[in-house]
Amino acid sequence: MESFLRRSFSYDKLPTFPIRLSVLKLDGSSFDVQIKSTASIGDLKVAIEEAFDHVPKKGPAEISWSHVWGHFCLSFKGRKLVTDTDCVSSYGVEDGDQIKFIRHVSGDAAIAKGYSKRLKQQKPSELLLGLKNQGDKDREWKLLEGSRSF
Secondary structure, three states: OHHHOOOOOOHHHOOOOEEEEEEEOOOOOEEEEEEEOOOEHHHHHHHHHHOOOOOOOOOOOOOOHHHHHHHEEEEEOOEEEOOOOOEHHHHOOOOOOEEEEEEOOOHHHHHHHOOOHHHHHOOHHHHHHHHHHHOOHHHHHHHHHHHOOO
């Protein structure tokens, strides 16, 4: 009777293999990280953070990862990798590929900087016209910085 019992098969138990990715920073330098082929975007971010474990946790060289992820994101072939639960392979990322850091202001970072919902809903040309009338160049720059889509 035991021979008739069917074993259940779980795709979660399929073997995974490591893939090596090159990460291009904004300054043009790059470094490598290694992740599982089934890794999520969140797992990739953790691997990137771990690549900087040698940097002091306190002091002038300290890296604020919440600041990094709030103002920058990863991209692959022009697509932003912003959903932490997405699998990197769903974007076509394969062993040996290059991931890039690009500028990206997340919703949380925009709120922290004080960008209001009303400002986000206006057309950029309307906002610039209003700011030029006020002559506030600093606010104009901040608005441009927050309204661009990188």
